[in-house]
Amino acid sequence: MFTLRKTYFPYVSPFDPCPPITCKEYVTPPNLYINFQPQGLQQFHPKEALRTGTLWPFFYDPYFNHHELKLREGQSDA
Incomplete structure (x- = not known):
């Protein structure tokens, strides 16, 4: 697992x-x-693919800094 x-x-x-x-x-x-793209990977709907910037959910990687991550995790617990 990665x-x-x-x-x-x-x-x-x-x-x-300074404080470290x-x-x-x-x-x-x-x-x-991933070494190569296997056949049959799940695909986003075309509109979702345009929004995320990739056709395959495996390659979708939204960037959140650690402050945003803490906020998102806090909201999901509520």
């Missing part, structure tokens, strides 16, 4: 003049995890 959102913990120097960001994250594109 995840599109990765995190890492950079070195924090005791001499940093202890956990950083980055996003990898979904096409890194």
Whole structure:
């Protein structure tokens, strides 16, 4: 199984003049995890494909920064 959102913990120097960001994250594109496009992949409806920018849901990757993700997760719990 793969995840599109990765995190890492950079070195924090005791001499940093600013408060450090202890956990950083980055996003990898979904096409890194597929060698070739298999036949019969599920497809979006044409209007949805135009809105998302891809015909195949597997390759759809909306970008949300970590603040937006926390807001969206909070709204889904309510």
